[in-house]
Amino acid sequence: MIKRHKAFIGAQWGDEGKGKLVDESAEEAEGRRVVVRFQGGPNAGHTQFVRSQNGSLIEIVTHASPSGLAANVDIGIGPDVAFDPEQFAEELQEGKEKFDYSGRVLISERVGILLPHHRIIDGAREDRRNKQIGTTLKGIGPFYECNAQRKARLTFADYVSDRFSDKLNEIVKELQPELSAAGVNVSEYLEETLALHKPIAQQLKPFSERLEYRLQEYLSEGSITIEGGQGTELDVTLGTMPDVTSSHVIAPFAFASLGLPRDQFNVYLVEKLYPTRVGSGMMPTVAHDEFATVGEKSGEFGATTGRKRRVGYPDWVRLKRAALINDADGIYVTRADCVQGRKIKAAVGYHIGDGLTQEVPLRTEDIKSVRYTKERWQWNLWNGERDLADATAVDAALKERRAGYVNGGFESLPSGLKCYIRSKDAFVECPTVGVSIGPARGETVMRKF
Ligand code: IMP
Numbered sequence: 041m042i043k044r045h046k047a048f049i050g051a052q053w054g055d056e057g058k059g060k061l062v063d064e065s066a067e068e069a070e071g072r073r074v075v076v077r078f079q080g081g082p083n084a085g086h087t088q089f090v091r092s093q094n095g096s097l098i099e100i101v102t103h104a105s106p107s108g109l110a111a112n113v114d115i116g117i118g119p120d121v122a123f124d125p126e127q128f129a130e131e132l133q134e135g136k137e138k139f140d141y142s143g144r145v146l147i148s149e150r151v152g153i154l155l156p157h158h159r160i161i162d163g164a165r166e167d168r169r170n171k172q173i174g175t176t177l178k179g180i181g182p183f184y185e186c187n188a189q190r191k192a193r194l195t196f197a198d199y200v201s202d203r204f205s206d207k208l209n210e211i212v213k214e215l216q217p218e219l220s221a222a223g224v225n226v227s228e229y230l231e232e233t234l235a236l237h238k239p240i241a242q243q244l245k246p247f248s249e250r251l252e253y254r255l256q257e258y259l260s261e262g263s264i265t266i267e268g269g270q271g272t273e274l275d276v277t278l279g280t281m282p283d284v285t286s287s288h289v290i291a292p293f294a295f296a297s298l299g300l301p302r303d304q305f306n307v308y309l310v311e312k313l314y315p316t317r318v319g320s321g322m323m324p325t326v327a328h329d330e331f332a333t334v335g336e337k338s339g340e341f342g343a344t345t346g347r348k349r350r351v352g353y354p355d356w357v358r359l360k361r362a363a364l365i366n367d368a369d370g371i372y373v374t375r376a377d378c379v380q381g382r383k384i385k386a387a388v389g390y391h392i393g394d395g396l397t398q399e400v401p402l403r404t405e406d407i408k409s410v411r412y413t414k415e416r417w418q419w420n421l422w423n424g425e426r427d428l429a430d431a432t433a434v435d436a437a438l439k440e441r442r443a444g445y446v447n448g449g450f451e452s453l454p455s456g457l458k459c460y461i462r463s464k465d466a467f468v469e470c471p472t473v474g475v476s477i478g479p480a481r482g483e484t485v486m487r488k489f
């Protein structure tokens with residue numbers, strides 16, 4: 041059953057294309073609409089392509105703001121986000137200039153504030169580590185540690201009040217040994233940070249809300265889209281530890297932290313047809329053959345850090361677990377166009393010790409080799425390869441071809457792609473509900489059941 045409220049969660053290591061689907065969902069929803077983020081911070085980079093008046097594609101990347109800016113709907117920041125007010129204020133301004141953004145902004149009064157000292161500590165620690173995590177250096181790890189430490193937490197309510205200077209003073213004192221060791225002059229830091237942030241705090245002050253109450257209003261009268269950051273494999277507890285982010289990214293946590301009822305939502309996983317990963321940590325299906333060139337062809341570089349993303353073959357073993365731990369109702373597959381013309385196989389088991397398992401082990405290092413499907417799938421959506429590296433230059437002919445598939449629906453897709461999706465669904469036991477075949481809003485082929 042299709043519900044009014046939806047959650048979109050990354051199935052892999054982030055960068056699955058959630059931004060586009062969230063944008064489409066927000067655009068289609070009826071009544072008062074809000075897109076809300078529940079975790080993570082500017083370590084995320086959500087890329088969307090929106091068509092301008094003259095039909096050309098405009099690319100926008102948001103880090104701190106939910107992907108509702110372009111659809112001009114209300115946006116919300118949940119209490120467990122790592123909230124970067126400086127970045128957020130900048131994106132809000134950009135939204136106003138580019139899309140006449142006029143939506144309501146709701147920021148949980150409880151959300152913690154991400155400040156430069158978190159970034160400084162993040163960088164200093166990565167430098168010190170023998171084995172780096174390869175973080176985005178946005179201060180995410182130190183931020184969540186400070187939150188859990190309680191005394192070092194600065195809430196949005198503190199930030200927009202007269203308590204801001206005193207609180208920041210207190211926090212910086214608490215962190216002084218680590219900041220001094222990183223070469224920070226603490227009194228200069230305080231002065232500069234206050235000078236930078238006081239005007240931003242005043243600007244954002246009207247948006248402070250008891251979010252759990254306000255969301256109930258959208259629940260009964262409007263529609264809510266929950267937007268995940270990162271992806272399931274980066275969850276602090278259930279991901280590929282220790283190379284993960286520092287927040288809980290899976291759907292059940294969204295409901296817990298936002299005070300929303302699971303049963304009124306559809307939970308969708310967003311799965312990029314080929315998984316990618318930036319930063320350290322293993323990906324058992326990483327491709328070393330020709331398939332890896334999908335990355336360059338499709339512009340697989342981190343939206344936040346610009347780092348090259350590693351590309352892998354589909355991993356159905358992991359996907360099945362992602363569907364399980366997110367309690368997913370369905371899966372959106374993205375970038376089915378980027379792999380056309382290539383032979384595709386998928387992981388259906390791991391060899392560990394002398395055995396074969398279909399369960400994801402805690403230690404990826406224990407996997408000796410991957411068992412792949414015997415089948416190799418292949419499809420062509422149109423003739424000739426499209427250079428996605430420059431998605432803004434997508435030509436008009438392809439736009440029409442894509443519209444043809446969108447209008448024709450799932451059955452109009454090439455048989456190789458349909459067979460692939462059916463086999464995947466049989467293994468994963470969670471239905472594919474849509475297939476994205478192009479970068480722009482609306483270029484998603486929906487499946488009817
Ligand atoms: P952190 O979240 O900056 O601490 O980084 C921890 C790990 O998560 C690193 O491997 C990052 O590359 C990865 N990571 C964090 N955010 C994202 C994201 O939005 N997309 C992809 N990878 C991410």
Ligand code: MG
Pocket residue numbers: 054055056084085086087343
């Ligand atoms: Mg991203």
